[in-house]
Amino acid sequence: MLTSSNVAQDVRQFIVSNFLYGQERSFADDDSFMGEGIVDSTGVLQLVEFLEETYGITVEDEELIPENLDSLNNVSAYLARKLNAAASVDVLQETAAGGGNA
């Protein structure tokens, strides 16, 4: 099951292996990736591609903002919103399909 703690753990692992080259460096869940010099703008693009591939979402151009992507907490919250929105669409589609069959 996908939880915000799983997401934070997966993203942390991705950040450590891709941008910190596996070296131990502690950063808090609410630390700014850009502010702490952990990720630059090319790194943000790599993070976006990781999220799209791992969670099957599409990150729109207007969603490329620090509020969604600049810390583990922000990424977790953003993903939760995206996945909830996708789940709502699925439910709506299922309901519509069910209604059509009735």
Add this chain to the structure above:
Amino acid sequence: MSSCSTISPDVLQIDAARETERIAASIREIVFNQFKRKGAVIGVSGGIDSSVVAFLCVRALGNEHVVVLFTPEADSSPDSLRLGRMVAESLGVRSAVEDISPILRGARCYERRDEAIRTVVPEYGEGYKCKIVLPNLVDADRYAVFSIVVQSPSGDTNKVRLSTSAYLGIVAATNFKQRTRKMIEYYYADLLQYAVAGTPNRLEYDQGFFVKGGDGAADFKPIAHLYKSQVYQLAAYLGVPEEIQRRPSTTDTYSLEQSQEEFYFSLPLAKMDVCLYGKNNGIPAAELGPAAGLDEKQVQRVYAMIESKRNVARYLRAAPVLVDEVEGL
């Protein structure tokens, strides 16, 4: 302590005559005494920076000790060569045209770039034009993520966000251009026992707007301490042709015309100048705003952008790093 009433774009005003003589003396010292070279080679693009450097080198060394080079390639604007020649004629210096397209084709520069573009725009091919652009980073909190603008042979344009691999592939391929130009400049420098002049202004040098081993490589960089608006002041003083002084700054790297603003600085260069000055002098965003024509939040974003680019530029400016000091040198 600065205050609103004292901060205006005039803070960048310089005594052009005095600055010219100071730079010229420095060029003479570097080229003739420090490096023991017989003159200077300058790649002239027809833009303001390289033109000013050529004029300064002639002022410092004399026109018989200066050679200017024009290095057009398949995507260059014809204006670049025409204006470059205008500089050479104004100065009465020797010049050479070296078309670098065959070298770039040999290195598969265009082919590699087009392959990278096709990963995001599959139909891109013969007759298409392109440039890469940034979103507006000043009016909202956004990331500096590049898109490519392509124009089909029929004139239709399309803008697509670049993937990491497409972005890196396009930049790596187009960087052949600046590195090839530098190779040609050093050919003439070796041939004539000259030094190579670099042409970055302060914005470019500070913010990493150059290619490492390309236009970032040089023996001396005589205007790297000058803000862009100060380069324009020197241009007017030195008598750089009017058309060059009026020409908008372009990268002249992509087949569609691309301003430095949309490619790198996200802000008109005059405003960028004032913001860089404000950042360098610790002026709070709210105080700088009126002089830059920006509000406090916009200046804060520009300050953050300057810091972020400085972090990236540190690698670009770094000389090769040694593990140990090498004694006796």
